[in-house]
Amino acid sequence: MSEPIIIENLTKYYNKFLALDKLNLRVPEKEAIGLLGPNGAGKSTTLKILCGLIRPSSGVAYIDGINVVEKPEQALSRIGAIIETPEFYTYLTPVETLNYLGRLRGMSVVDLKKRIGEVINLVKLERWANVKIEKFSRGMKQRLGLAQAMLHDPPILILDEPALGLDPRGVVEFREIIAHVGQKKTVFFASHQLVEVAQICSKVAVINNGKLLAFESIVEMEKKYQTLEQAYLQLTGGTGE
């Protein structure tokens, strides 16, 4: 089985603060992998490096075998991403935004029109498709964020707290979408929601202080620690028994 995301000795300093400490991780193909850890553990930093938003201090990250730092455009062409709460140009509508991003990804006008309709339906933004984003709530922007991440049907999805800001119905719908696409795509996503991770992912990577503490299937973790919550608490130095 190939590994579309490979992280080797990834280290990141923000001035003197060590955010990632020689992190190593290999994400297998067509699996949904959760990245768990407390605030400041290094989850967002890891995902931002994979998306070419920040550069590592040392170490390498590969997307489908392409070095993210050396060839960011090639690497980015294989992923769809939501990093933090997505913000969009408020003067555009969802359809215009998706058109813009799709064109930047080289999608043809005909394919784009069809695909925009599909992803807008998928995230249930049909009624708002031609309304300027300046009127959108956080949850609606999150839905649009998911639509743009899946627009070009990428083989890899990188998602950072993707359900943040969604209402309860939105969270359930989001889980269903990710669980469905996760059967055909590699999904690497950071979350604080253990329930969400347990429902979507087959394996989890737990990190803290920039270091990998565990990378196992949820079934294995539950065998060792009884529940995923206990595993998380014990591994991250919480109050687990």
Next chain:
Amino acid sequence: MSELEKLRVVIGYEFLKHIRRRRLYVIMGIALVAEALVLILIPALQDGYPSSVMVMAAILTVGPSLAALGAVFFAGDAIAGEFEGRTGFILFTNPIKKITLWTGKYLASFLAVTLLIIFSYIIIAVSLGVIYGEVPVEIVESFGLCVLYAAAVLSVTFLFSAVSKGAMGATVMTLVFIWVISGILESVLAFTGNPYWFVISAGGDSIALVYGNMQTFMAGLGLGDGRFEDVFSGYEPLTVGMAAWGMIIYLVVGFAVSLWISRRRQLA
């Protein structure tokens, strides 16, 4: 898809932004009001319009000069806004080179400001035609210099946008640099007999300079009776060619440095 095609896409959507934002129309209105004030106040405060069409054409350049400064408001948020507004988290995860993205933004802003400049020159041409029955051919040169000045102002704004945390900071810093710092420096250098072509505000002055020098304008406004002789005694006249070189330097260096800085900038 080639970077050139991506550039075209960026220009298209960035230009759409300028068309949809209120600031384009506000600046257009300000330029219009400036021209209207000149056309109303001059005959009201003295006995009719100046006898020379060249003097009136020079005075009316206040409109396009303001339009060119509108570049600051188009480009202030071009780079800083992506970081401040966090729209970069969506845009930068797309497979496009940063140089393509920033160049597209620059060219879209340039197109928008050029539209404003064309608008204000149409007003000048119509006004001169109606009042004097002629439009001096120098208006074409003035237009060219105004567009060059706008391009230089855009580059300087991009530079401030690349180093600023916020769009407002970039806009204010650019305005202070061009209007206050450069203006003071230019005045001090000019009236102490030193060359000042390399100061960006001198580029703005060159837009009117094609119609004649400062002394000609003073005389045309009835102020040529020697009252300002002391001021002009050591004054080093600005040539259009040198001012143009100054603006080209700002255009190229400002844009190149802003690209270099913004490519290194990270969205943490």
